Amino acid sequence: MNKLGHCTYCGELRELTVDHVPPRCLFSKPRPPLITVPCCEPCNRELGSHDEYFRLAITTGIDAINFPKEVADSVRAINSLTRPQSRGFAQRMLRDYQPNPSRLTIDKGRVEIVLHRIVRGLFYHHEQRRMDGPIAFAFRMVDQNLKVSLDGQQRLDRLASSLVTIGNGVFRYSFESFLEPEPFGTAWLMRFYDHKAFFCVTASDSSEILGENSQVSNTAEDGGENDNLQ
Numbered sequence: 001m002n003k004l005g006h007c008t009y010c011g012e013l014r015e016l017t018v019d020h021v022p023p024r025c026l027f028s029k030p031r032p033p034l035i036t037v038p039c040c041e042p043c044n045r046e047l048g049s050h051d052e053y054f055r056l057a058i059t060t061g062i063d064a065i066n067f068p069k070e071v072a073d074s075v076r077a078i079n080s081l082t083r084p085q086s087r088g089f090a091q092r093m094l095r096d097y098q099p100n101p102s103r104l105t106i107d108k109g110r111v112e113i114v115l116h117r118i119v120r121g122l123f124y125h126h127e128q129r130r131m132d133g134p135i136a137f138a139f140r141m142v143d144q145n146l147k148v149s150l151d152g153q154q155r156l157d158r159l160a161s162s163l164v165t166i167g168n169g170v171f172r173y174s175f176e177s178f179l180e181p182e183p184f185g186t187a188w189l190m191r192f193y194d195h196k197a198f199f200c201v202t203a204s205d206s207s208e209i210l211g212e213n214s215q216v217s218n219t220a221e222d223g224g225e226n227d228n229l230q
């Protein structure tokens with residue numbers, strides 16, 4: 001029987017497993033030492049179901065010279081996807097893979113689930129306390145479409161200058177407190193494969209994130225299930 005304890009994500013007192021942060025599947029073998037946080041079995045199963053999708057979405061168009069194994073893994077994974085909804089995604093991936101690998105329509109909701117979980121896991125790892133209660137989460141991709149205020153840019157620059165790296169450029173991240181004294185107000189910069197970068201914010205109340213103080217925004221509207229995450 002596994003040890004009883006509180007899950008990092010749902011907070012329930014349950015038998016604990018460990019969750020790797022970020023997902024272990026992002027790293028090719030031999031894997032570097034990875035951060036783990038306590039996690040209950042239901043959360044592990046539910047959250048883990050999005051990992052492979054996330055990895056495929058993130059690795060599309062990565063630098064094949066610096067990340068040859070990850071590119072090979074992606075191609076293998078695309079070929080082995082069998083669920084109907086995965087097949088549709090795989091076909092889009094394949095269609096986009098060679099001619100124009102930088103453009104791909106992906107399910108933004110699933111990407112958000114994984115990013116949110118990474119943020120909560122890393123927060124627990126560094127702060128030794130869980131983000132408790134309903135946590136609002138928002139993210140923007142950091143690319144040429146990102147419109148950033150002066151303050152927002154300074155924050156991004158600050159975060160970019162203090163990135164911690166796990167696994168040879170596979171994952172880099174940094175964070176800082178965002179809206180003090182808001183206990184769970186944090187701002188994050190996360191970069192995957194030196195290829196896709198995300199700015200993420202958390203707060204206890206969604207009104208704190210999407211209010212008029214919002215410092216960054218994408219030019220594209222956020223509506224809709226799918227977004228072109230290029």
Ligand SMILES: [Zn+2]
Nearest residue numbers: 007010040043
């Ligand atoms: Zn849980």
